[in-house]
Amino acid sequence: MRRINTRELDKEITAQPPKVTSQLLKRIYLYLKPYQLQVGLSILVILFAPLLGVLPSMLTGRIIDEGFIGGNFTKLVTLIAASFLVLILTGLVGLLQSYLGSWLSQNIGKDMRNHMYGHLQKLSQGFYSSGKQGEIITRMTSDISGVQSFVTGTLTQTIANLATLTTSMIAMFQMNGALAIVAILIVPLLIFPIKLVGKKRWELTNESQDLNDEANELLNETLSVSGQQLVKLFTKEEAEYARYSSINENLTTVKIKEATVGRWFRMIAQTFVEAGPMFIYLVGGFMLLVxxxxxxxxGDITVLVALMSRMYRPLMQLMDIHIEFIRSLAxxxxxxxxxxxxxxxENKPDATLPTTLTGDLSFNAVTFHYNEQSPILKGINFQVNEGETLAIVGPSGAGKSTIFNLIPRLYDVTGGEIKMGGHDIRDLDLHFLRQNIGMxxxxxxxxxxxxxxxxLYAKSDATEEELIQACKEANIYT
Known part of the structure; x- marks a missing residue:
C-alpha cells in the first residue's frame, strides 16, 4: 500500500496549465450528458439572444433614416414600438437563459459532490491519515463551486459572446463591407496578448489555491476541539495567530495580483475600443461627404458604430473568459x-458472505508497510482463540493500533494473512466483516x-432497551 501525499500530488498537477485533451473534455461532458435536453435548450436560448440583440441597432438606423430624416412620424412611432417590444423579448430570453444556467450548474454540482463523496468514502484509511483535511474540504467545496461558476458563467458567456461576435460581424458586412473591415482592423491588437496574460493569471491562481489549502488546514487543526485545547495548553495562541496572519497576508497579496493582472493591457485595449467609432465616423464621413x-x-453609419460596439464588447469579455477557462480546467x-x-x-468479485462470523482470530506471517523502506509490522504471528481476551502492549509507534486497524481492513496487509473463523478476511464481504467487528x-x-x-449510528434499528443498556455499560467503563 502506498501512502498518498496530496500536497505533492497537487504540485504535480498545478506545475503547468492542464492540456485541453479529448479525454479531459470527454470526462467533463459525462457530467453534462444526463442533462442533454436542458443543455440543448440552453444553447438555443443563448444563440437566439444575440439575434435579438442585433435588431435594436438595425431599428435605430431605420428610425434615423426613415423616421427623422424621412420625416415620417407614423413610421417613427412604429419603429420605436417595435424596438420596445424587442427589448421586452430580450429581457424575457435573458431570464430564461439565467434560469437554465443556474439549474444546470446546481444539478451538475450536486452530481459532482455526490460522486466525490461516494469515492472518498471508499478510499482506505491511509488516504485520510496521510492527507490533509483542509485540502479534502477545499476539493469538495470551493473547487466544485468553481466548476458550477464555469457552467453558469464561463461556458455560457463563451457561447453567448461567440454568437454575439458572429452575428455582429455578419450584420456589419451586410451593411457595408469597407467600414466592416475598418472595424475589425483593431481585433488583432486585442487578441495577441491574451496568451501572455492567461499564463500569468494561471500561475497566480495556483498560488492562491495552495494558500487557500494551507489556510483551511490551519483552521481545521487549530480551531477543532482537540486542536484549540493544545494551543491553549502550550500557550501558542500568539504563534498560531502569527502563522495564520502571515498566510492571510500572502493570500491577500496574491488575490490582488490575480485580480489586477493584465490591467495595463486591458486599459490599452479599452482605448482602442473607445477610439473605434472615431475611425468609423472618419472613414464613413469621407465616403459620404467627400x-x-x-x-x-x-443611419447606416450609426448602425455600424452600434454593431462595432457589440463586436468589441464580447472580444473584451472573451479575454477574461479565456483566463477563467484555464482556471476552470485546473x-x-x-x-x-x-x-x-x-x-x-474493496470486495473481491466472489467475496464470501457466511451466515455468522465466529471462531479463532489468527495472524500468520503478517507484514505491513506504508512504503517498503519503512516496515511497520514484519512477520507477526499469533492466535486468539474464541472466547479469549488478548492485550497488546508496547511503546508508542510499535504498531499496536495498526494491528487492530488491519482486522476490519481499514488497511490491508502487505504480506501474510489474517484469518477469522478459518476465513482469510480478504475473502470475506467487506460490509459483512466490519458489521461483525466491534471496535x-x-x-x-x-x-x-x-x-x-x-x-443509533452503530445500530440504526436499536430498541430503547438496547440504548439504555449501552449507556449503562459505557458508564461502567468510564
Missing part, C-alpha cells in the same frame, strides 16, 4: 485527480448530533 458614396446613409483537473485515486480496499477507538469522536443519534 466621395459621395451612393447607398450609404447617416479545477476539473484537481477534482478528477481525487476521483482517479485508486480504491485499495472502540482510542479517541472519542461524537458526531454533531444528540447522544441518542450517536448511539
Amino acid at each position: 466621395n459621395n458614396h451612393q447607398g450609404l446613409t447617416v 479545477l476539473f483537473t484537481r477534482i478528477f485527480d481525487y476521483l482517479d485515486m485508486p480504491v485499495d480496499i 472502540v477507538t482510542q479517541e472519542t469522536y461524537p458526531f454533531n448530533a444528540s447522544i441518542r443519534d450517536n448511539l
Whole structure:
C-alpha cells in the first residue's frame, strides 16, 4: 500500500496549465450528458439572444433614416414600438437563459459532490491519515463551486459572446463591407496578448489555491476541539495567530495580483475600443461627404458604430473568459485527480458472505508497510482463540493500533494473512466483516448530533432497551 501525499500530488498537477485533451473534455461532458435536453435548450436560448440583440441597432438606423430624416412620424412611432417590444423579448430570453444556467450548474454540482463523496468514502484509511483535511474540504467545496461558476458563467458567456461576435460581424458586412473591415482592423491588437496574460493569471491562481489549502488546514487543526485545547495548553495562541496572519497576508497579496493582472493591457485595449467609432465616423464621413458614396446613409453609419460596439464588447469579455477557462480546467483537473485515486480496499468479485462470523482470530506471517523502506509490522504471528481476551502492549509507534486497524481492513496487509473463523478476511464481504467487528477507538469522536443519534449510528434499528443498556455499560467503563 502506498501512502498518498496530496500536497505533492497537487504540485504535480498545478506545475503547468492542464492540456485541453479529448479525454479531459470527454470526462467533463459525462457530467453534462444526463442533462442533454436542458443543455440543448440552453444553447438555443443563448444563440437566439444575440439575434435579438442585433435588431435594436438595425431599428435605430431605420428610425434615423426613415423616421427623422424621412420625416415620417407614423413610421417613427412604429419603429420605436417595435424596438420596445424587442427589448421586452430580450429581457424575457435573458431570464430564461439565467434560469437554465443556474439549474444546470446546481444539478451538475450536486452530481459532482455526490460522486466525490461516494469515492472518498471508499478510499482506505491511509488516504485520510496521510492527507490533509483542509485540502479534502477545499476539493469538495470551493473547487466544485468553481466548476458550477464555469457552467453558469464561463461556458455560457463563451457561447453567448461567440454568437454575439458572429452575428455582429455578419450584420456589419451586410451593411457595408469597407467600414466592416475598418472595424475589425483593431481585433488583432486585442487578441495577441491574451496568451501572455492567461499564463500569468494561471500561475497566480495556483498560488492562491495552495494558500487557500494551507489556510483551511490551519483552521481545521487549530480551531477543532482537540486542536484549540493544545494551543491553549502550550500557550501558542500568539504563534498560531502569527502563522495564520502571515498566510492571510500572502493570500491577500496574491488575490490582488490575480485580480489586477493584465490591467495595463486591458486599459490599452479599452482605448482602442473607445477610439473605434472615431475611425468609423472618419472613414464613413469621407465616403459620404467627400466621395459621395451612393447607398450609404447617416443611419447606416450609426448602425455600424452600434454593431462595432457589440463586436468589441464580447472580444473584451472573451479575454477574461479565456483566463477563467484555464482556471476552470485546473479545477476539473484537481477534482478528477481525487476521483482517479485508486480504491485499495474493496470486495473481491466472489467475496464470501457466511451466515455468522465466529471462531479463532489468527495472524500468520503478517507484514505491513506504508512504503517498503519503512516496515511497520514484519512477520507477526499469533492466535486468539474464541472466547479469549488478548492485550497488546508496547511503546508508542510499535504498531499496536495498526494491528487492530488491519482486522476490519481499514488497511490491508502487505504480506501474510489474517484469518477469522478459518476465513482469510480478504475473502470475506467487506460490509459483512466490519458489521461483525466491534471496535472502540482510542479517541472519542461524537458526531454533531444528540447522544441518542450517536448511539443509533452503530445500530440504526436499536430498541430503547438496547440504548439504555449501552449507556449503562459505557458508564461502567468510564
